[in-house]
Amino acid sequence: MPLKVLTMLQHRLSPSMGRTLQCPWISISRQSHAHSVSHCQSSIFASNVLRDAARSAWPWQQQRGCKSAASSSDNGNSVSADNRTFFATTPLYYVNAEPHMGSAYTTMAADAIARFQRLLGRRVTLVTGTDEHGEKIAEAAAAKGQQPQEHCDGVVSAFKGLWEELDIRYDSFIRTTEPKHEAVVKSILSRVWETGDIYKAKYEGWYCVGCEAYKDDSEMEGDHACPTHKKRCVEREEENYFFALSKYQNQIQALIEEEGFVQPEARRNEMLGWVRAGLRDFSISRAAVAWGIPIPLDPSQTVYVWFDALLGYMSALLPEGVEAQPKELQARGWPANVHFVGKDILRFHAVYWPGMLMSAGLPIPKKIFAHGFLTKDGMKMGKSLGNVLDPRSLLKAYGADAVRFYFLKEIVFGQDGDFSELRFRDIVNAYLANSIGNLLNRTQGLLKKNCSSMLPVAASSIPADNPLRVLAAEQADRAEAAYQDFRLHDALEAGLAISNRGNLYMEEVAPWTAFKKGSDAEKHAAAAALVAVLEAVRIVALIMSPVTPGLSSRIYAGLGMSPEQFDCLRWSDVQWGGLPEGQSMPKPQPVFARIEADPVTDVSVSAVSMAAQ
Ligand SMILES: Nc1ncnc2c1ncn2[C@@H]1O[C@H](COP(=O)(O)OP(=O)(O)OP(=O)(O)O)[C@@H](O)[C@H]1O
Ligand SMILES: [Zn+2]
Missing domain, CATH: 1.10.730.10 (Isoleucyl-tRNA Synthetase; Domain 1)
Structure with a gap:
């Protein structure tokens, strides 16, 4: 204490x-x-x-x-044997820039739900962390004249510092540059390889570096612009390794059709529409990106940042040196009860991720919950757009309880x-x-x-x-x-x-x-x-x-x-009846001071809009 x-x-x-x-x-x-x-x-x-x-x-x-x-952990409300654990994750945040209110939003929500589950007496594992490989990170480091690892270390400490200030109680923080994570990626890649789900092919398409993803025509605005990053995608042609996602079309479609796998309902319908249009294989390596995990059998290519990052949920559970085997994972709470994500990265979690796990012969998560965006002038607040609200100024002025309460209540x-x-x-x-x-x-x-x-x-x-x-x-x-x-x-x-x-x-x-x-x-x-x-x-x-x-x-x-x-x-x-007779109270003191000081941000003062999706 x-x-x-x-x-x-x-x-x-x-x-x-x-x-x-x-x-x-x-x-x-x-x-x-x-x-x-x-x-x-x-x-x-x-x-x-x-x-x-x-x-x-x-x-x-x-x-x-x-x-x-x-x-x-184990007392209090009784939970049935198969209900004793609760494993939840936030996204592993991309360290192209310091955290902002959007990154904090998912983490506060996940933390609140994890705390509730602990109150129920479940053994909770809340995983958060950082996604540290890829082109965008290498670019961000170069812009500061730093080596990628040095850049990542700096941004990671900003994330960890913010989580502390926000009263986030996580159980495991995984960095995708940790050796134990690299071992997991290589091991899962080998399993998928052995299943026969990886092949080499040429790819040509429009790529958004912000999303680290190729975009279909239907996913771009005029002049090939990414709707999230408001930047023109670049035309690319590469010979890459591909994952045979289309092989899992029926299984993935059935999974998303299951009620409750993707929540909320509007997001599930969106995913269903996308999957029913037909799944296409996706490339899981990059030839032009040096800052990444080398493909074991072909070190001239590095692992695509999404294939890499999603596996972080697995390495977060495993101690150094423990193999990513189903038995080891299940003993540590695998699969996740829920992955909390923003709607921008739902497809990777609801479609690509189950496909990867099916191929590797591992249990798939029970639920993916995609929340909405904190917006500024109607646009998603994001590191790439730079239109962010700094949580630290809010925290300094108002404290963690006020910040957590406002965003989660309003x-x-x-x-x-x-x-x-x-x-x-x-x-x-x-x-x-x-x-x-x-x-x-x-x-x-x-x-x-x-x-x-x-x-x-x-x-x-x-x-x-x-x-x-x-x-x-x-x-x-x-x-x-x-x-x-x-x-x-x-x-x-x-x-x-x-x-x-x-x-x-x-x-x-x-x-x-x-x-x-x-x-x-x-x-x-x-x-x-x-x-x-x-x-x-x-x-x-x-x-x-x-x-x-x-x-x-x-x-x-x-x-x-x-x-x-x-x-x-x-x-x-x-339940009513906790305070006993004779309970002595200390001298009354205010538990929450009224906010009187001047506002601290220049962010819009319009009424909160809760645009339904
Ligand atoms: N504006 C936002 N509103 C709500 N959640 C957000 C917001 N921005 C980021 N997040 C959370 O962070 C996740 C994305 O993490 P990432 O590290 O890519 O942040 P980002 O700021 O969106 O980056 P970028 O702007 O470069 O795309 C989202 O899925 C969501 O969980
Ligand atoms: Zn984009």
């Missing part, structure tokens, strides 16, 4: 120590009070907590065997969306600072003033028909289904529906009036209302935690939980 968190917790928790209970109108036996203080002590003396993590887990966590963060995952800083600020202030942060803060203020910051009753004693309790149960179910289906905005809206209702509930109950001039019974009801709101906020924090992990941790700490307790949290803890 970072020292800073520890110190903060100690600082926050200590003022309530040894204080006498100031709610005479509520009967808590001295014994249960003493019990709650000792519970509180075990949280405060966090060094003890670290030594004996089991003691710091809450009772229901201990029941299911959660001892500490280290035991995070843009429906699967559709395009334009960024607006004005909208960003409004949304973040309205929900994170007001609806959630303020609700927690003012409720804790009342608890401090009237109940010495200690919960007079357990959340479980709140009646089952309490409107907040009823709504929290409904919205937790909604959020679970939404996360399972990658509808991140919907999952977040479920959390926000609870906090919005919490604010309304406070206005309806107006506990401050009862505390001022109510009878003992009314004061009791007012105190119970505070418990209900705090319990609702606890549930909101858990529902939102895959997207706003920092904010959720601050809320948990604000509710008096120790880091070990929140490391042990599972999705099943969205």
Whole structure:
């Protein structure tokens, strides 16, 4: 645990120590009070907590065997044996330039979904990384007067630094220049070669260096321009090695016809149209590109960057020296439950990739999910076009939670969306600072003033028909289904529906009036209302935690939980009844500061557009 968190917790928790209970109108036996203080002590003396993590887990966590963060994978919700693992990937980003908001978008979404899956108790492997070979990289390095490897190293550290700032928790980061990856590429190439699916032939066509792909007439705009890169493709003629993709026409078509393999539905239809038009073999080597992995039997050619990069998902799982054999791969979670990609690279994942795997005799991924584009003036933000939004300036000004929340809540995952800083600020202030942060803060203020910051009753004693309790149960179910289906905005809206209702509930109950001039019974009801709101906020924090992990941790700490307790949290803890009687809260502190400073970008301030595809 970072020292800073520890110190903060100690600082926050200590003022309530040894204080006498100031709610005479509520009967808590001295014994249960003493019990709650000792519970509180075990949280405060966090060094003890670290030594004996089991003691710091809450009772229901201990029941299911959660001892500490280290035991995070296999307890909690039960998952069936074939459902225990979850392996997801982001694209391996091309290192022709530093990451931008578009690269961050896929990674934030994949990270949120991986975090949700960890909460379900699955053993999650989230793979990200970088695609470092090819013509575009060699060109980018030359433009800077650098060797390709030196250029790649610089850009890779920018990617890794950004993932850290964005709170991305990946399990494996693969670089396609790693020796273990080169070994995997050569081994799979040999398998495909042995299957008889590789042949040499002459190719002539229009090539987009931006896409690193040949384009059909139907895939180009006027004057042979690439629609994504807005640049004229170049006419090329080469003798290359080809992969016999057309041999797998029927199998690939059947795969895409299967419901759920390609999502969303609009993207699946697009792929179906493309496949039904007839698959053509594609070239898997380049004669003119030196910056790549040499073809084992013909080192005068290097492996085509897409054939190379897709295999990175495999090498990411394998330790150095372990062969890319089906048994080894399956033991490490192969195949992927889902590859998250932008729609620009869907075809490589939904068509070429399954073809390659079929040829190599390896299991194919279960799902490919293609999301939309972050756009600027209606055009895809991209490194090649240079019309990018720099995530670092947003992160510096607003922090990771705000950035993650805005993009995942405001843009429906699967559709395009334009960024607006004005909208960003409004949304973040309205929900994170007001609806959630303020609700927690003012409720804790009342608890401090009237109940010495200690919960007079357990959340479980709140009646089952309490409107907040009823709504929290409904919205937790909604959020679970939404996360399972990658509808991140919907999952977040479920959390926000609870906090919005919490604010309304406070206005309806107006506990401050009862505390001022109510009878003992009314004061009791007012105190119970505070418990209900705090319990609702606890549930909101858990529902939102895959997207706003920092904010959720601050809320948990604000509710008096120790880091070990929140490391042990599972999705099943969205159930009502987590906050125990006697739970002591630290001094109320804002968990999310309102954005007041000047905007930091010059990016369009138009309303967010969510152009349906
Ligand atoms: N504007 C964007 N909106 C959403 N995702 C994006 C965007 N740009 C890049 N991505 C993500 O990055 C992937 C492409 O990675 P790549 O490294 O090729 O980035 P790029 O910026 O699109 O590069 P280039 O502009 O050179 O084509 C996409 O499939 C998607 O996952
Ligand atoms: Zn292109």
